[in-house]
Amino acid sequence: MTTSEHLNVTAEINGVNVTESVETRATLAQFLREQLGLTGTKLSCEMQVCGVCSVLVDGEPVSACTYLAADVDGRRVETVEGLANPGGLHPLQQSFVDNFALQCGFCTPGFLMMATALLRRNPDPSEEDVKEYLDGNICRCTGYEPIVHAVLDAARTMRGAT
Amino acid sequence: MPLPAFTLHRPRSAADAIALLDEDCLAYSGGTELLMAMRMGLIRPTALVDLKRIDELNTITLGADRLLIGAGASHDRVAGDALVAEHAALLATAERLVGNARVRAQGSIGGNICFAEPRSDVATVLVALDATVLLQSASSRRSVPATEFFLGPYWTAREPGELLTAISIPLPAPAGVYLKFQTVERPTVAVAAVALPEGGYRIVVGAVGDLPVSADYAQLTAVDAADLAARVEPVSDLTGSERYKRHVTEVFVRRAVAALAGGR
Incomplete structure (x- = not known):
């Protein structure tokens, strides 16, 4: 076996169609960060426990550290870079700013993507729902309370806006 | 890396x-x-x-007397499926609590049990439900009870040339409760307590030892939590010592029995 086995991946990444040759063994995190330069997706534990690498594939949250890039072939990927639009921050991002829901910011992209997945399936979550859904994401600055409040606030804003 | x-x-x-x-x-x-x-x-x-492009592994179907769950179904899929909710609600309960939201979206029920991580939520419940697994090779098909499928940590009865195609749950499946104590990604102790359709009760204690421990009782009052706590073989680790885990086991067996009694 060679170490350079590759295959072609065609995927929609943040609304842009991309076709790239990727190493079969490449993780989605490597593909996003090293090949596409989308470094908003972070890596930390690389054991799908900490949640900093959370991205959405066809709307479902996955740990990009433990997910083959090959598996996004034909699918739609959303990362933190896709949240804001030219008009401004996504309501979740704005709410994280308004609620001081970050300190160092390293875990923030993962929390934002998980919160995005949560609010799509449940636009009106209880505080308990938010805590349960985000319990696979770790913040070492220990800012969990403001994060939960930020998600609940954003949910209110987003319900009002639609 | x-x-x-x-x-x-x-x-x-x-x-x-x-x-x-x-x-x-x-x-x-x-x-x-x-x-x-x-x-x-x-x-x-x-x-x-x-296996993700194989549609036949992703179906959940109702047979005459069994619920068949394709091995490729994700934890989320099983947790949210209407047939599972109606016929094997306890499995849906456990699947809603597996790992974290990403693991539930990514991971399959078949992969979970083939990997045979001893702290599997799914394994504990499948033993409680008398489930069997269907194994298929190029030359044979066989059906193995969950109690005989799990042989030890990361060790199952599946041969290298076999594919686990589906999980089969006999109906009517027992109803009951699934309680667990968990501080990290996997439970320290998990207890399934069910009322068996033919009468009697079953308590399954999982996650705490290498294999789920199962015991049947004629009456719920006959369940001896201390005896079960003595029978499990806890693995000491960062989530607790053997003595501590036996204590948690006893407490959670009592709670599960109380919850089952209260729900009836």
């Missing part, structure tokens, strides 16, 4: 997948356990067979 190199196969049928499987060519679905084990160098396959 990068993954070691491997070849990736993407068959469209179970038969094509089975033809590829052997000791070095492993079934791959969500990858939530396999890719981690490969990264740590614990498993070194030369090839992976991606």
Whole structure:
């Protein structure tokens, strides 16, 4: 076996169609960060426990550290870079700013993507729902309370806006 | 750390997948356990067979007296399926609580039990429900009870050339409760307590030892939590000592029995 086995991946990444040759063994995190330069997706534990690498594939949250890039072939990927639009921050991002829901910011992209997945399936979550859904994401600055409040606030804003 | 190199196969049928499987060519679905084990160098396959494009492994169907769950169904899919909710609600309960939201979206029920991590939520409940698993090779098909499928940590009755195609739950499935104590990604102790359809009760204590411990009782009042706590073989680790885990086991058996009694 060679170490350079590759295959072609065609995927929609943040609304842009991309076709790239990727190493079969490449993780989605490597593909996003090293090949596409989308470094908003972070890596930390690389054991799908900490949640900093959370991205959405066809709307479902996955740990990009433990997910083959090959598996996004034909699918739609959303990362933190896709949240804001030219008009401004996504309501979740704005709410994280308004609620001081970050300190160092390293875990923030993962929390934002998980919160995005949560609010799509449940636009009106209880505080308990938010805590349960985000319990696979770790913040070492220990800012969990403001994060939960930020998600609940954003949910209110987003319900009002639609 | 990068993954070691491997070849990736993407068959469209179970038969094509089975033809590829052997000791070095492993079934791959969500990858939530396999890719981690490969990264740590614990498993070194030369090839992976991606099962996610095989529709027949992803169905959940109701037979005359069994519920059949395709091995490729994700935890989320099982947790949210209407047939599972109606006929095997306890499994849906446990599946809603597996790992974290990403593991539930990515990981498959078949992968979970084939990996046989001793702290599997699914394993505990499948033993409580008298489930069997369907194993298919190029030359044979067999059905193995969950109690005989799990042989030890990371060790099952599945042979390298076999694919676990489905999980079969006999109906009516017992109703009951699933309680667990968990501080990390997997439970320290998990208890399933069910009322058996033919009468009597079953308590299954999982996660705390290498294999689930199951006991049947004629009456709920006959359940001896201290006896069960003495029978499990806890593994001391960062989530607690053996003595502590026996204590938690006893407490959670009592709570599960009280919850089952209260719900009836």
